[in-house]
Structures are given as C-alpha cells and as structure tokens.
Amino acid sequence: SFARIHETNCKKQGLLPLTFANPADYDKIAPFDRVSIQGLTSFKEGVPLNLHVKKQDGSEVDIKLNHTFNEDQIKWFKFGSALNQMAAKAQARA
Secondary structure (H helix, E strand, C coil): CHHHHHHHHHHHHCCCCCCCCCCHHHHHHCCEEEEEECCCCCCCCCCCEEEECCCCCEEEEEEEEECCCCCHHHHHHHHHCCHHHHHHHHHCCC
16 A cells, blocks of 8 residues: 555655554643653564653653564664665675
C-alpha cells in the first residue's frame, strides 16, 4: 500500500516513523513540552521505544512508541540514511 511505501521511504532517508502504542497518548503532549526518545542506543527489531515527556509544570510522562524497523532498516537509521550506509560500505572497499 502507499502507507508502507511512504514509511519505507522515510526509513531510507534516515527518519524515524513511529506510532503511539495507545493513540490516546497523543493528547498527553502539549506544545511547550520537552520530549526525548529513549531506547535508541539499544534500538532493536520488535522492541518498542519510549517517549519521555517533561511538562512545563515539572511533571513527567512516559509514552510507549511502536516501530516496524527490521535490522537492515535500523542500520539505515544509525547511518543517517540508506545512502550513507551504501557510501560507507563503498568507502570501506576502496
């Protein structure tokens, strides 16, 4: 479907397409909240990530995020894009 093609194109560009495990969690984020994604250093296929939200009032919220990355796509993300990974492989061969 178009959605899967678009998602794969995002991944190839080094973007991180994520979805809320619970769609209602979207409403927990306000415009001036500070957010960080936790779990990227141990990013693995099938393991959700965590969105840590620091609210202006000092409270904090953790939100589970799902992804559909496989191991090869995780490498694309870590290299910044699929093209960067291909360039690094070519440079290593030279």
